[in-house]
Amino acid sequence: MESQTEQKNKLSTTIVLENKAIAPGVFVLKYKKVKSFTAGQYIGLTTDLGVTPRLYTIASGENDTEVQVLYNLKDDGWLTPRLSEIKPGSELYVTNPDGDFIDDESPAWWIASGTGIAPYSAMIRSGLHKNKTLIHGGRYNHSFYFENEFIPILKDNYIRCCSQDKGEGLYHGRLTRYLQDVENLPTDCRYFICGSPEMVVEVRDLLIKRGVKYDKIVAEIYF
Amino acid sequence: MMVKDTLLGKTLEELIQITADLKLPKFAAKQIADWLYKKDITSIEEMSNLSAKARAALAEKYDMGIILSTKVESSVDGTKKYLYPTNLAHQFIETAYIPDKKRSTLCVSSQVGCKMGCLFCMTGKQGFQGQLSSGEIINQIRSLPERENLTNIVYMGMGEPLDNVPELMKSLEILTSDYGMAMSPRRITVSTIGIIPGMIEFLNHSECHLAVSLHTPFEDERKRLMPVQNVYPIKDVLQIIRDFDFGLQRRISFEYIMFKGINDTPAHVKELCRILDGIKCRINLIRFHPIPDTPLEGSDEATMEDFKEQLVKKGITTTVRRSRGLDIFAACGLLSTKELVKRQEEEKDF
Numbered sequence: 001m002e003s004q005t006e007q008k009n010k011l012s013t014t015i016v017l018e019n020k021a022i023a024p025g026v027f028v029l030k031y032k033k034v035k036s037f038t039a040g041q042y043i044g045l046t047t048d049l050g051v052t053p054r055l056y057t058i059a060s061g062e063n064d065t066e067v068q069v070l071y072n073l074k075d076d077g078w079l080t081p082r083l084s085e086i087k088p089g090s091e092l093y094v095t096n097p098d099g100d101f102i103d104d105e106s107p108a109w110w111i112a113s114g115t116g117i118a119p120y121s122a123m124i125r126s127g128l129h130k131n132k133t134l135i136h137g138g139r140y141n142h143s144f145y146f147e148n149e150f151i152p153i154l155k156d157n158y159i160r161c162c163s164q165d166k167g168e169g170l171y172h173g174r175l176t177r178y179l180q181d182v183e184n185l186p187t188d189c190r191y192f193i194c195g196s197p198e199m200v201v202e203v204r205d206l207l208i209k210r211g212v213k214y215d216k217i218v219a220e221i222y223f
Numbered sequence: 224m225m226v227k228d229t230l231l232g233k234t235l236e237e238l239i240q241i242t243a244d245l246k247l248p249k250f251a252a253k254q255i256a257d258w259l260y261k262k263d264i265t266s267i268e269e270m271s272n273l274s275a276k277a278r279a280a281l282a283e284k285y286d287m288g289i290i291l292s293t294k295v296e297s298s299v300d301g302t303k304k305y306l307y308p309t310n311l312a313h314q315f316i317e318t319a320y321i322p323d324k325k326r327s328t329l330c331v332s333s334q335v336g337c338k339m340g341c342l343f344c345m346t347g348k349q350g351f352q353g354q355l356s357s358g359e360i361i362n363q364i365r366s367l368p369e370r371e372n373l374t375n376i377v378y379m380g381m382g383e384p385l386d387n388v389p390e391l392m393k394s395l396e397i398l399t400s401d402y403g404m405a406m407s408p409r410r411i412t413v414s415t416i417g418i419i420p421g422m423i424e425f426l427n428h429s430e431c432h433l434a435v436s437l438h439t440p441f442e443d444e445r446k447r448l449m450p451v452q453n454v455y456p457i458k459d460v461l462q463i464i465r466d467f468d469f470g471l472q473r474r475i476s477f478e479y480i481m482f483k484g485i486n487d488t489p490a491h492v493k494e495l496c497r498i499l500d501g502i503k504c505r506i507n508l509i510r511f512h513p514i515p516d517t518p519l520e521g522s523d524e525a526t527m528e529d530f531k532e533q534l535v536k537k538g539i540t541t542t543v544r545r546s547r548g549l550d551i552f553a554a555c556g557l558l559s560t561k562e563l564v565k566r567q568e569e570e571k572d573f
């Protein structure tokens with residue numbers, strides 16, 4: 001009998017439906033859904049059976065028929081340079097969905113840097129948005145992936161913190177400064193943080209300093 | 224200026240390739256390995272059984288790769304902490320030498336900083352700066368003044384070894400091969416927070432001991448302390464350990480830092496026994512020494528002793544690890560953090 005671990009690591013073949021650059025070095029890959037998932041989970045992807053899959057949070061909704069992945073190109077990485085070249089119709093290997101970065105209906109602040117927006121995109125597209133505040137940090141005004149979907153749903157509870165550019169509706173400065181400056185930071189809701197290790201660690205420290213108990217903080221690190 | 228590749232950290236297979244590329248005789252690879260891993264020279268020029276032509280050809284493309292420590296701090300208890308510069312500008316790693324009665328253990332680093340962000344860890348707070356090459360890992364042993372006394376090596380310094388699998392595996396091969404340092408794999412322990420793909424590779428391709436950082440048996444609690452729990456839950460890590468045949472000699476142990484009022488209750492003893500049921504293992508209880516801005520506190524002595532007794536009563540071999548080198552900040556990451564030159568603010572993507 002197949003062990004639980006073998007089950008989880010099992011690779012299925014899927015077909016790429018679309019692979020588009022949406023900002024410099026940032027792509028959205030769409031492929032045919034193989035297994036159902038819960039918003040916030042990740043999958044492993046690889047183009048070669050001999051190479052360990054890299055992990056990506058699913059960005060699409062639970063009921064969508066296709067799976068979307070938002071990824072950054074790492075010039076010196078193994079997979080992402082190959083992924084960025086992949087054409088619709090190509091085969092791709094994908095693991096079963098897994099992971100526990102999962103929210104419920106209770107009040108929460110969602111915090112993301114860069115492609116760390118992906119789990120919240122899945123959550124919003126799966127119908128989770130009441131009682132949520134979303135804070136997204138990015139360097140440029142093109143760094144706010146999926147913003148057109150978040151704005152009408154979350155309205156004032158969607159805050160884009162931009163460190164390098166200025167623009168309408170953008171908070172000029174890093175998201176850590178926003179969190180430092182914001183008055184009445186709630187200490188009774190949960191905080192979800194997703195993105196680069198540096199951001200996650202800095203934000204977690206900052207929240208704790210501002211009175212949030214560490215056990216209210218759930219972090220997903222894109223290591 | 225061309226940056227030369229280093230010889231230290233190359234496996235025999237790689238050295239054979241290098242000597243073939245330089246059109247040197249095949250036995251030269253074995254001779255170079257001897258100089259690198261068994262002898263005490265610091266430059267290619269000193270490889271006296273190689274022809275002058277061979278040495279010149281090597282030196283044109285390669286450096287020996289020996290990096291001497293730039294700072295050492297000694298504790299009153301004999302622990303020493305060495306600071307080594309790395310190939311990354313302004314970045315340092317640290318290595319702790321811990322002599323005891325019969326044993327002398329070296330705690331080596333595998334990365335510069337770390338990506339895993341464990342709540343209780345200073346290295347986690349300094350972020351990730353880069354992977355160490357197998358040469359930089361081996362150098363921590365090779366350049367150690369007390370090298371001759373070493374009996375044990377633990378990969379428990381800065382970084383998560385199984386997030387740097389290719390370089391980790393090369394360093395283990397060199398440490399344990401006849402052509403290398405010929406150490407018994409039973410004297411080497413690699414510690415991980417449970418990076419599953421790396422663990423599978425490590426278990427299948429080395430014979431060294433494994434230590435897993437557990438810190439709490441409850442999944443939700445572990446998630447708050449160690450974000451990796453979202454991705455590689457401890458129950459899956461334990462399943463892999465259960466499925467693997469460790470044989471009689473290979474050891475699996477669990478590291479458990481004790482936090483006051485958080486993971487030191489009778490409920491934790493009970494749940495630990497439940498999740499570890501059927502695994503022949505040891506638990507090492509570790510004192511927590513608070514780091515700046517942490518919400519966590521260490522459990523007191525009495526609680527730790529009692530926790531240990533309860534586990535022992537349930538049949539789990541448990542030890543309380545002695546704290547060493549407290550006066551020199553031996554808690555991982557503290558010394559190098561003091562030296563760390565932070566990256567430019569504008570490089571951050573948030």
Ligand SMILES: Cc1cc2nc3c(=O)[nH]c(=O)nc-3n(C[C@H](O)[C@H](O)[C@H](O)COP(=O)(O)OP(=O)(O)OC[C@H]3O[C@@H](n4cnc5c(N)ncnc54)[C@H](O)[C@@H]3O)c2cc1C
Binds near residue numbers: 070071072220353389
């Ligand atoms: C749970 C989870 C979810 C994630 N979700 C997303 C997501 O939705 N979108 C996204 O963009 N990313 C995500 N990531 C990050 C992603 O998994 C990969 O890190 C990324 O795509 C890199 O893939 P790669 O193969 O191109 O690079 P890799 O080959 O894996 O290399 C990654 C980086 O490490 C360096 N590196 C690799 N090996 C070495 C070595 N031996 N020595 C020195 N440096 C080395 C490379 O140069 C590169 O910069 C997620 C990570 C996790 C853990």
Ligand code: SF4
Binds near residue numbers: 338339340344416
């Ligand atoms: S405890 Fe280990 S894995 Fe966790 S942040 Fe520190 S060095 Fe990294």
